[in-house]
Amino acid sequence: xxxxxxxxxxxxxxxxxxxxxxxxxxxxxxxxxxxxxxxxxxxxxxxxxxxxxxxxxxxxxxxxxxxxxxxxxxxxxxxxxxxxxxxxxxxxxxxxxxxxxxxxxxxxxxxxxxxxxxxxxxxxxxxxxxxxxxxxxxxxxxxxxxxxxxxxxxxxxxxxxxxxxxxxxxxxxxxxxxxxxxxxxxxxxxxxxxxxxxxxxxxxxxxxxxxxxxxxxxxxxxxxxxxxxxxxxxxxxxxxxxxxxxxxxxxxxxxxxxxxxx
Amino acid sequence: xxxxxxxxxxxxxxxxxxxxxxxxxxxxxxxxxxxxxxxxxxxxxxxxxxxxxxxxxxxxxxxxxxxxxxxxxxxxxxxxxxxxxxxxxxxxxxxxxxxxxxxxxxxxxxxxxxxxxxxxxxxxxxxxxxxxxxxxxxxxxxxxxxxxxxxxxxxxxxxxxxxxxxxxxxxxxxxxxxxxxxxxxxxxxxxxxxxxxxxxxxxxxxxxxxxxxxxxxxxxxxxxxxxxxxxxxxxxxxxxxxxxxxxxxxxxxxxxxxxxxx
Numbered sequence: 001x002x003x004x005x006x007x008x009x010x011x012x013x014x015x016x017x018x019x020x021x022x023x024x025x026x027x028x029x030x031x032x033x034x035x036x037x038x039x040x041x042x043x044x045x046x047x048x049x050x051x052x053x054x055x056x057x058x059x060x061x062x063x064x065x066x067x068x069x070x071x072x073x074x075x076x077x078x079x080x081x082x083x084x085x086x087x088x089x090x091x092x093x094x095x096x097x098x099x100x101x102x103x104x105x106x107x108x109x110x111x112x113x114x115x116x117x118x119x120x121x122x123x124x125x126x127x128x129x130x131x132x133x134x135x136x137x138x139x140x141x142x143x144x145x146x147x148x149x150x151x152x153x154x155x156x157x158x159x160x161x162x163x164x165x166x167x168x169x170x171x172x173x174x175x176x177x178x179x180x181x182x183x184x185x186x187x188x189x190x191x192x193x194x195x196x197x198x199x200x201x202x203x204x205x206x207x208x209x210x211x212x213x214x215x216x217x218x219x220x221x222x223x224x225x226x227x228x229x230x231x232x233x234x235x236x237x238x239x240x241x242x243x244x245x246x247x248x249x250x251x252x253x254x255x256x257x258x259x260x261x262x
Numbered sequence: 263x264x265x266x267x268x269x270x271x272x273x274x275x276x277x278x279x280x281x282x283x284x285x286x287x288x289x290x291x292x293x294x295x296x297x298x299x300x301x302x303x304x305x306x307x308x309x310x311x312x313x314x315x316x317x318x319x320x321x322x323x324x325x326x327x328x329x330x331x332x333x334x335x336x337x338x339x340x341x342x343x344x345x346x347x348x349x350x351x352x353x354x355x356x357x358x359x360x361x362x363x364x365x366x367x368x369x370x371x372x373x374x375x376x377x378x379x380x381x382x383x384x385x386x387x388x389x390x391x392x393x394x395x396x397x398x399x400x401x402x403x404x405x406x407x408x409x410x411x412x413x414x415x416x417x418x419x420x421x422x423x424x425x426x427x428x429x430x431x432x433x434x435x436x437x438x439x440x441x442x443x444x445x446x447x448x449x450x451x452x453x454x455x456x457x458x459x460x461x462x463x464x465x466x467x468x469x470x471x472x473x474x475x476x477x478x479x480x481x482x483x484x485x486x487x488x489x490x491x492x493x494x495x496x497x498x499x500x501x502x503x504x505x506x507x508x509x510x511x512x513x514x515x516x517x518x519x520x521x522x523x524x
Contacts, residue, residue: 042315044314044315045311045312045313045314045315046308046309046311047308047309047310047311047312047339047378048309048310048372048373049307049308049309049311049373050307050309050373050472051307051472052306052307052472052474053304053306053307055461055469055470055471056469056470056471056472057467057468057469058468058469058470059467059468077309077373078472081456081458081472082458082470085456085457085458086458086460086470107385107502109504110310110378110381110502111310111311111312111339116309116372119372123369123453151517154517154518158516162509162512166506167513182517184510184513184514184517186503186505186507186510187503187504187505191385194343194347195347196343196344196347196348198348199317205319205321206319206320206321207317207318207319207320208317208318208320208344208348209317209318210312210313210314210318210340210343212314235513235517236505237505237506237509237510237512237513238504238505238506239504239505239506239509240369240372240504241448241449242371242449242500242501242502242504243448243449243498243499243500243501244428244499244500244501245448247424247499247501248446248448248499250424250499251429251446251497251499252446254420255413255416255444255446255497256416
């Protein structure tokens, strides 16, 4: 029997603690092969950027005695494109992006390299999951890695997965006995509040530092923000048709198409 | 009466022909003030990247004798954040991102700096539109600019706009008499087919060039791809809740929450 293949990537870089811990948990299972293609350095907040005007270097490296992987001088989305369209001969059976340092819930997933890598997987119709830990600093990823392994097992052994499956998983930074369970959630409206700090350089030229503050969001036990806050693991199925179907007819009237079409 | 304010930005850079032509069309109306905050150079395919680890320089410049604007050493999303949260004292009434060199339809809008700038506007609840021309090379933007001015007029004079309004407009590169009309469309599944060209540098290290090819998509007179192909102006209302609502219940069963929650 051909072994299933899991493609690992992230946006914190190939040497990040999250991806190493995840690899260690997955490799102990042994029922799959694991490919690793990840940025050669931290690439957070790159959104769904891709590199089209520069060459992208790819180096096979042995990382900290743990795994061999491809270190890419590019974005998380670049890594996934390269893995699937250039480096390997076949598609992986599952893509896992993470484990990310910091939650990806609410509107902020639009900025997330972690989620964009998983999204890129679904564009190639590879079932994909993004996994993030609710702590902006490195912490103990052991439980999160074990949970992710269980999800991978469950998905890979449960028959066919739906087309373009994309799960955005966020894990509380708490000990296993404090975690209350798992919830399938919807994406909340949580957004960072942008704060800019204005400075002048020695020649009097202006520049800014961006410094986001976490904003509150509406509480609803079924959204990602609230589930995570209450120590539930949040799993949000996402998709990328952004059409605002509810308002199609509204805009047909509002935009006065008859007049515009004259 | 306080004049309405339009914020212009783009991803081709503050000196691009598209934004200059758009400004020239808008300024002839005179019923609004125009602010310009745009990247200091081309920032295509950056997706929704934001700059969080580096300072962002902002210079007020007089561009080609046409307009005064803020040139930002950052991404399109950075420009919008800076304009709204740092540079100006009040919110604009409408944000226009464009006119972009190249269409933004189908799945490719996820990579688009043009669309991400407009998305960022809606995060601040500023009604926003992205405008793109269906030609990857600079062309005559006069008709597109006039059309955009008419849309701006229509929107700003039609009473209150819906919360988080975001329109993705694509304009055929054809003379006015060849354009068949306007369609309110949904986002098609059109995606680039990624092609990587593998090279070696003089020291034998591998690198890749990404070279996307336009792929065909399903034809449906109501999607963005088909409308544009048939010389209609396509207007797709989009939104950014990516929750896959249709599959929430499916995943509740599939993920066997009872077991995971034990």
